Amino acid sequence: MERDPNCVFCKILDGEIPSAKIYEDEKVLSFLDIAPFNYGHTLIIPKYHAHGISDLPEEYRNAVFAAAAKLAPAVMHATGAAGFNLLMNNGETAGQTVPHAHLHIIPRFADDKVLLGASQKQYQGTELAEMQAKIQAKIAAREA
Ligand code: AMP
Numbered sequence: 020m021e022r023d024p025n026c027v028f029c030k031i032l033d034g035e036i037p038s039a040k041i042y043e044d045e046k047v048l049s050f051l052d053i054a055p056f057n058y059g060h061t062l063i064i065p066k067y068h069a070h071g072i073s074d075l076p077e078e079y080r081n082a083v084f085a086a087a088a089k090l091a092p093a094v095m096h097a098t099g100a101a102g103f104n105l106l107m108n109n110g111e112t113a114g115q116t117v118p119h120a121h122l123h124i125i126p127r128f129a130d131d132k133v134l135l136g137a138s139q140k141q142y143q144g145t146e147l148a149e150m151q152a153k154i155q156a157k158i159a160a161r162e163a
Pocket of ligand 1 (some may be wrong): 027036038052053054055062107108114115116117118149
């Protein structure tokens with residue numbers, strides 16, 4: 020759907036809630052995150068209400084990532100960041116608090132201690148091959 024009247028990001032799109040806009044085109048709006056991990060933390064939202072990447076129409080999905088490629092260098096130069104993360108939380112369990120698909124551009128600085136706490140696991144025995152087959156089967160079933 021184009022808009023959800025209860026969605027905070029749809030309200031930003033409709034100008035009902037202000038935002039510090041940094042970029043806009045036909046398909047996306049980009050503005051500063053109100054509670055940044057680092058100053059300059061930027062959000063890109065599609066002008067279409069979908070919860071996450073998988074239910075976002077392709078033209079909006081492409082526009083969000085095209086905007087990220089364009090805006091991230093500007094965010095880096097403006098902030099003096101040494102790098103950046105592109106982050107997209109999909110689902111509450113993954114940390115999504117606003118159920119309107121959006122991409123974060125998070126400028127990063129040496130030793131900024133942002134996004135800590137992740138630990139990587141190790142597959143044992145045949146677990147990796149089993150997981151590979153399971154996901155591939157789901158992809159094949161969806162494409163069939
Ligand atoms: P997520 O946790 O991935 O759903 O990210 C939602 C982000 O939206 C958070 O980083 C919030 O700080 C940000 N946010 C929520 N409301 C606003 C707002 N009115 N203006 C700017 N950023 C917002």
